[in-house]
Amino acid sequence: EIKGFIFDLDGVITDTAELHYRSWKKLADEEGIPFTREDNEQLRGVSRRKSLELLLNGREVPEEKKLEMMDRKNNYYKEFIKQITEEDLLPGAKELLDELKSRGYKLAVASASKNAKPVIKNLGVEHVFDQISDGYSVEKTKPAPDLFLYTAKQLGLKPEECVVIEDAEAGIEAALAAGMTAVGIGPEERVGKAHFRYDKVADINLDDILA
Numbered sequence: 001e002i003k004g005f006i007f008d009l010d011g012v013i014t015d016t017a018e019l020h021y022r023s024w025k026k027l028a029d030e031e032g033i034p035f036t037r038e039d040n041e042q043l044r045g046v047s048r049r050k051s052l053e054l055l056l057n058g059r060e061v062p063e064e065k066k067l068e069m070m071d072r073k074n075n076y077y078k079e080f081i082k083q084i085t086e087e088d089l090l091p092g093a094k095e096l097l098d099e100l101k102s103r104g105y106k107l108a109v110a111s112a113s114k115n116a117k118p119v120i121k122n123l124g125v126e127h128v129f130d131q132i133s134d135g136y137s138v139e140k141t142k143p144a145p146d147l148f149l150y151t152a153k154q155l156g157l158k159p160e161e162c163v164v165i166e167d168a169e170a171g172i173e174a175a176l177a178a179g180m181t182a183v184g185i186g187p188e189e190r191v192g193k194a195h196f197r198y199d200k201v202a203d204i205n206l207d208d209i210l211a
């Protein structure tokens, strides 16, 4: 029996991907590294360090410089997220959260981002969640199941009682590895392994998932 819903943040509740892109792009331009919106697609749901490695694309950079670059990108990102408001919720996200809350389900966020908490606060949905897990919660990032298992534990639920809503391939893999019901948001090529798939959050059909 399903008792809780675990939401990814970027790509499910809001589209911070655009802000991540602008931050990485600024860094890439400063460093003379080519980086396009299309390249940015690969960074979806991936940790900050892994994102930098994808951006560097095999370029050798000393560890100290990598730390400085991650820090610089994060400072740009932190400036961008200051401007986030409830207008930045993806269509249907607030309605879905309110519906689930009124039906008595436990609700959580499980994001790879170390900036998840300020983003959720600015979106004005902090109060609907029973648990917010972020980039500080566990060591092993998605596709490892750790973040979702930790989140279920914090909710007091068993993995099989949880539904995960995710837009990244690594996130779907993590949800399946955790033994949870996986709902993918996005194209078949990306989230096709999920139990249920929708193009957009607004298309989610709760009756299908809960049947």
Ligand code: B16
Pocket: 008, 009, 010, 011, 017, 020, 043, 044, 045, 046, 047, 048, 051, 074, 110, 111, 112, 113, 114, 115, 116, 135, 168
């Ligand atoms: P930060 P999610 C992920 O968020 C983003 O999709 C990914 O692009 C980003 O690199 C990652 O968070 C880490 O973010 O640098 O803020 O710690 O989809 O897991 O909510």
Ligand code: MG
Pocket: 008, 009, 010, 011, 012, 044, 045, 166, 167, 168, 171
């Ligand atoms: Mg995501």
